[in-house]
Amino acid sequence: MTASVSSATSDARTGADGSSSDTEKVLARARDVVGATELDDTNLARYLHGLPGVDKVGADGRAAMLGTRSIKTTAKQWALDTIVSMIDLTTLEGADTPGKVRTLAAKARTPDPSDPSCPRPAAVCVYGDLVHVAKDALAGTGVKIAAVATAFPSGRASLDVRLADTREAVAQGADEIDMVIDRGAFLAGQYSKVFEDIVAVREACRADGAEAHLKVILETGELATYDNVRRASWLAMLAGADFIKTSTGKVQPAATLPVTIIMLEAVRDFRELTGTQVGVKPAGGISSSKDAIKYLVAVNETLGEDWLNPDWFRFGASSLLNDVLMQRSKMRTGHYWGPDYVTVS
């Protein structure tokens, strides 16, 4: 039997009252939803396995149908601007340097030098050790700094290491933490371990008066089945995720439309049950405006306008922004730009 949540998270506790009472609220809600006093593997499995199944053929069919929506003229204009404002402009390479991050930040500050009305992306997403660079470069822009943490992308490190990783990013001023779940633990049925990890990272995000938002990466490409995607989504939400995110971008397949729709359905049902709204972030593999619009359509027809803004829906992407900028200019000027007319980052 695994340790109970309170003892596992007590190590991680910073001592700040704010974060521990927040944890108590999350745990109380989880107990209430699961209908058990102990959030152990058995009770979590009973709850998660009791969620309605997902039929793969039907889920893929629904995604394909939504992909046929024809978004033109004014709707397309609106969609393109909205997509820009929802992008987490990302660089997550071993070769990332302060210079590279500053270039990316400059791109976020001025996405389209020829059009000052172009919105800025929601955030810049970097490794934790480069948060301070991005922070300096983006001061005063309103663009958030997101940091991947918790031994991204594999998550294969002890909880202490992953928490230290998180704390460092938060201390450097990250507004958002993109953590990875322990997929090994999830696939082994150790749901309480995954749950406790998320609770602990959430505490680290909110320690010492910090208010970093927590995005929980499920790495759906490694979870493989749609049933697992639905269960992992609920597990993350029960543990206090502010956002659930598909992928690290380091594993194929990364974000897909059917997987994202299943996550959208999960946040919809979670809000209906608990009143708490959770955001969704597909990440990896969305590189064209056409694809991004399909995701926006899926949000619109699954969740409606409550989720149609950067507070509740994000795209994790690097090359998407330039394609959207080229489409925007096409709508503005009537002709396409070549790739030399958008700035590289």
Next chain:
Amino acid sequence: MSFEYAPAPESRAVVDIASSYGLFIDGTFVEPEGGKTFKTVNPATEEVLADVAEAGEPDVDRAVAAARRAYDKVWSRMPGSERAKYLYRIARLLAERSREFAVLETLDNGKPIRESRDVDVPTAAAHFFYYAGWADKLEHAGFGPNPRPHGVAAQVIPWNFPLLMLAWKIAPALAAGNTVVLKPAETTPLSALLFADLLRQAELPPGVVNIVTGARETGSLLVNHPGVDKIAFTGSTPVGKRIAAEVAGSRKSLTLELGGKAANIVFDDAPIDQAVEGIVNGIYFNQGQVCCAGSRLLVQESIADELVDRLKRRLSTLRVGDPMDKNTDVGAINSAQQLERITMLSQAGEDEGATRWTAACELPEKGYWFAPTVFTDVHPAHRIAREEIFGPVLSVLTFRTPAEAVAKANNTPYGLSAGIWTEKGSRILALADQLRAGVVWANTFNRFDPTSPFGGYKESGYGREGGRHGLAAYLAEGSAL
């Protein structure tokens, strides 16, 4: 922030509609002898699309004679491998000209362009491709070593899937070596007439397929014609019964594909989001004007409220309106007459005490429209639980146990299709055996494939269309030589 989809109309310029059409007999368009015509309208706008010839007795005579000549002199003598070439050519041309057919079908029928584009036309082409493959393999189809065609097939098709039903009828008939006289429905003749143009393009020998337009009278002349060897009818159960009575005692072979009142059975362990989609596809696809529509939702009582709530939320996102808009989900009702029937039966549902709910949507002022509607508190005694409405109207009934689900599902004079939603595979297999329906879908609904036989039990008709079984309707069993 709300995401309003701007209009995305398909262009109607891709298809030429003539102001008037003759009859397609012996490879050419001819005027009807009596000179009578009728008008076909766009049900979404009530605009007249064309004048269409009404075939009288001499015209039907001519068509049957042309089909007989083509049968005797050309088609019955042609090797199967040669017939296959024509069928493949027709299939390819349908695929090539798919946009034209899709637009015309939507204009004449009122169904959303998304459906004619993504379902009707590609599935029609798929039927020709599929049966083309059978044409030279008939001796291996399980009907004896030397199966023979019947001769001249009279085919009468409905207005709900005009081109697709044409394909279901013509493709197996030609593959088996029959020649055809086909009568499309009077409200939707245009795609069949465009198909006639395609046949000329394919250089199909004259007389192999003849298309006579007209109303009930023309259909009756055709099925009662003494020169006809085989009759295939798809349409309403009352007309099917009349045809069966008319041909009783004759040498004519008959297959009927008639009405339905399908049960879509949802168990408490169903994949619920996909079940909601399946219910929507089951009854709102093609405005519910589908003989195999899942018009009775049988839901396990323990999840009934939750499922109905989810269904209503989903229905509120359906886009009802201009069928030519690529984002429209639910189009127009095919005719004023059909709209009247849907309205009448829905009123009967209310009068008998069922609870009516209608999705909030703005309906266009002109044309024939009916908003997606759900009736709850429906009981097996209600008319809306028994009679085929043939419109976007769902009747929700509940059950407690699998046995009760089966009993309620089978409690209908019809037996065309059924759906089962559960994550339990063993239950799917057990129920499929007990349901008296020609098609049983598991965790899906309204899926059509040329390889799969389709047809009914009881008052839903007899005979199968599609697959190897579909050949049986067009072949007489051969004996060993």
